[in-house]
Amino acid sequence: MNIAFEDTIAAISTPIGVGGIGIVRMSGNKSQDILKRMFKTKSGKQLDYFENRRFYYGHIVDGNGQIIDEVLVVVMKAPHSYTKEDIVEIHCHGGIVPLRQILKLAIEYGARMAEPGEFTKRAFLNGRIDLAQAEGIMELIYSKTESQARASIWQMEGALSEKIRSIRGKLLDTMAHIEVIIDYPEEGIEEEPVENYLYRLNDALKEIDRLLSTAEHGKIIRQGIKVVIVGKPNVGKSSLLNALLRENRAIVTDIPGTTRDVIEESLSINGLLVRILDTAGIRETTDVIEELGVERSRKSIEDADLVLWVLDASRPFDDEDRRIMAEIADKKVIAVLNKTDKPIVLNLKDIELNAPIIHTSMVLNRGIEDIERSIYDIVMEGKVWADDGVLVTNLRHQEALIRAKEHVIEALHALENGIPLDLVSIDIRSACDALGTITGETVTEDLIDKIFSEFCIGK
Ligand SMILES: Nc1nc2c(ncn2[C@@H]2O[C@H](COP(=O)(O)OP(=O)(O)OP(=O)(O)O)[C@@H](O)[C@H]2O)c(=O)[nH]1
Ligand SMILES: [Mg+2]
The missing domain is CATH 1.20.120.430 (tRNA modification GTPase MnmE domain 2)
Structure with missing residues (x-):
C-alpha cells in the first residue's frame, strides 16, 4: 500500500493545557512551503531552505508581520519521517493561544486540520508501519x-x-x-x-x-482486575482500602455501618492495574440507606476477579461471617485476618474456604505488602507470556x-x-x-x- 496524499495535514500534537512547550505538527508535501511563509529567523530573515532534521531558532510571524511566538522548528524530510512524508514540527510555548494561532496560520497557508490519528494512519497507508504496530x-x-x-x-x-x-x-x-x-x-x-x-x-x-x-494475561494487562473488599461491618475494610492506597480516601470510624456506598479507586501492584472497591459492611439491617449499601456490596461481588474478605481476629467468627463466606464461596478469595494487634479470638478452623489467610493490623500497618503480593500471585498464576x-x-x-x-x-x-x-x-x-x-x-x-x-x- 503506497498512496500519495495530495493534502498537507496539521494539528496540535501536545495536550491542550498549559505546558513549557507545545508542538504543532504538519505532514505532507506543502509543509515546508507553509513553514517558509510563517517562520523567520531571529534577525527577521525568511529562509528558503531547511536542512533535514536541523533545529532552527526564530519566530512565527503572521501575515501582518506580528510575532506570534518564539519557536524552534525542525523539518523531517520524506521518506525518512513518521509518515514517510515531509514533516514539520514547530515547538512553541505550551499555551493554548500560541498553539492555536500557529495552527490557524498553517491552515490559512494551505494545510488542513488533521483528523484523529491521521498522522499514524498515513504512516500505515504509506507502508512505514503495519496496523498492529499502529x-x-x-x-x-x-x-x-x-x-x-x-x-x-x-x-x-x-x-x-x-x-x-x-x-x-x-x-x-x-x-x-x-x-x-x-x-x-x-x-x-x-x-x-x-x-x-x-x-x-x-x-x-x-x-x-x-x-x-x-490473551488471558493480555486482558488483565489491558483492563486490569477488579478486587472487592467485603466483610461484616467494622472489621477494617475501609482501613484496608486506605492502607493499600496509602492515603485516607475512605472514612474510618468505630461505628459499624460507616461506609454506605461503594468506593472505587485504582492502584498499581507491580505494574498490574487494580481497580479496588471498598464496600458497605454486609449485615441484616433495618436502616434503609445501609440496606441499599449492602445490596451494592453484594452486587459488586458478582463481577469481582478477586475478593478480599476481611475478618476481625479479635472477635469470634459469627453467623454474619458465615453468611458472607457462603456468598463468596465460588470466588477467588484472600482472607484478611485483621486487628491481629489485639488478642486473637477467632478460630481459623471456621474459615472453610480454600483461600490464603493473611494476618494484618491496619493500626500497625502490618501485612499490607503480603496482601499485595498475594493479589499479584493469584492473578498471575498460570498466565502465559509467549517466549519472546x-x-x-x-x-x-x-x-x-x-x-x-x-x-x-x-x-x-x-x-x-x-x-x-x-x-x-x-x-x-x-x-x-x-x-x-x-x-x-x-x-x-x-x-x-x-x-x-x-x-x-x-x-
Ligand atoms: N485495633 C485495631 N483496630 C482497627 C484495625 N483496623 C481497623 N481498626 C479500627 O476498626 C474500626 C473500623 O474500621 P473501618 O476501616 O471503618 O471498618 P469497616 O470494615 O470499613 O467498617 P464499615 O464501613 O462500618 O463496614 C475503626 O475504629 C478502625 O480504627 C486494626 O488492625 N486493629
Ligand atoms: Mg468502611
Whole structure:
C-alpha cells in the first residue's frame, strides 16, 4: 500500500493545557512551503531552505508581520519521517493561544486540520508501519501501567506482527502449493501426501493457540482486575482500602455501618492495574440507606476477579461471617485476618474456604505488602507470556486469531475426511485473511477508518 496524499495535514500534537512547550505538527508535501511563509529567523530573515532534521531558532510571524511566538522548528524530510512524508514540527510555548494561532496560520497557508490519528494512519497507508504496530503506538499513549506500556512497546516494535506474518506465510505457502496442483494439473506437480498438509496446518494451529493462550494475561494487562473488599461491618475494610492506597480516601470510624456506598479507586501492584472497591459492611439491617449499601456490596461481588474478605481476629467468627463466606464461596478469595494487634479470638478452623489467610493490623500497618503480593500471585498464576514477550492484549487481534483458528480446524477436518483440495484451500485462505486483518494486509477501508478514528488528535 503506497498512496500519495495530495493534502498537507496539521494539528496540535501536545495536550491542550498549559505546558513549557507545545508542538504543532504538519505532514505532507506543502509543509515546508507553509513553514517558509510563517517562520523567520531571529534577525527577521525568511529562509528558503531547511536542512533535514536541523533545529532552527526564530519566530512565527503572521501575515501582518506580528510575532506570534518564539519557536524552534525542525523539518523531517520524506521518506525518512513518521509518515514517510515531509514533516514539520514547530515547538512553541505550551499555551493554548500560541498553539492555536500557529495552527490557524498553517491552515490559512494551505494545510488542513488533521483528523484523529491521521498522522499514524498515513504512516500505515504509506507502508512505514503495519496496523498492529499502529495500534501498539496508540496503546502505549493510553497506557496506565508499566505492564501495559511494556506490552504495547513489543507490539509497536513489530514483535506480534512478525509472529502473525510467519504463521500466515506458512499457511500461504501451503495454500499456494495446493492451488498450483488444482490450477495447473498439466504441470505434473505432485500432490504431496495428505500427512504433509496436515503437519503444516497443525503446526500453524499450534502457533495460533500459543498466541491465544497469552490473551488471558493480555486482558488483565489491558483492563486490569477488579478486587472487592467485603466483610461484616467494622472489621477494617475501609482501613484496608486506605492502607493499600496509602492515603485516607475512605472514612474510618468505630461505628459499624460507616461506609454506605461503594468506593472505587485504582492502584498499581507491580505494574498490574487494580481497580479496588471498598464496600458497605454486609449485615441484616433495618436502616434503609445501609440496606441499599449492602445490596451494592453484594452486587459488586458478582463481577469481582478477586475478593478480599476481611475478618476481625479479635472477635469470634459469627453467623454474619458465615453468611458472607457462603456468598463468596465460588470466588477467588484472600482472607484478611485483621486487628491481629489485639488478642486473637477467632478460630481459623471456621474459615472453610480454600483461600490464603493473611494476618494484618491496619493500626500497625502490618501485612499490607503480603496482601499485595498475594493479589499479584493469584492473578498471575498460570498466565502465559509467549517466549519472546509477545502478548495479545488487543481484543480485535484476539478475535481475528479465533477466526483464523476456526478456519484452520475446518481445513484440517476437510483434509482428514478426504474432501477435495480446492475446498480445503478456501478454508486456508479464510484463515490467512483473518490473520491479515491483524497486520492490516486484508482490512477494509471502513475498519481502517474506525481504528484510526479512536486515536487522539495530533498523532
Ligand atoms: N485495633 C485495631 N483496630 C482497627 C484495625 N483496623 C481497623 N481498626 C479500627 O476498626 C474500626 C473500623 O474500621 P473501618 O476501616 O471503618 O471498618 P469497616 O470494615 O470499613 O467498617 P464499615 O464501613 O462500618 O463496614 C475503626 O475504629 C478502625 O480504627 C486494626 O488492625 N486493629
Ligand atoms: Mg468502611
